[in-house]
Amino acid sequence: MAESVKVLPADTQKLITARERDMRTREGVKRFRELKARSLPSIALDNELVYEALIPMQEELIAEIGRRFHEKNQGS
Numbered sequence: 857m858a859e860s861v862k863v864l865p866a867d868t869q870k871l872i873t874a875r876e877r878d879m880r881t882r883e884g885v886k887r888f889r890e891l892k893a894r895s896l897p898s899i900a901l902d903n904e905l906v907y908e909a910l911i912p913m914q915e916e917l918i919a920e921i922g923r924r925f926h927e928k929n930q931g932s
Contacts, residue, residue, distance in 0.1 A: 857897030860911050868918050871925045902928075 858876045877884035879896065891898065891905045899907040899917075901924055912920075 857899055857907075857911055860914065860917060861899070864914065864918060864921075868921055871921055 858874075861872075861874045864872075877887045879885060879888060888898070891900050891903075893905055893908055895909040897907075897909070897911060898905060899912070901920065906920060907917075
């Protein structure tokens with residue numbers, strides 16, 4: 857899943873701050889529980905679990921990132 861984010865186009869990369877959590881660490885397990893995730897791989901956007909147990913198509917992920925970015929920045 858992390859690879860899906862790493863290969864996003866540069867203009868989409870500029871809209872996000874990506875953090876990869878290692879499930880072998882306490883921090884990773886804590887974050888997994890905070891998101892109430894049940895399986896891997898998972899992607900959270902704006903602290904909301906959006907993709908779980910599936911890797912979205914790149915176009916779908918780009919569209920979701922763009923939609924959220926524009927919603928948050930409409931008044932800016």
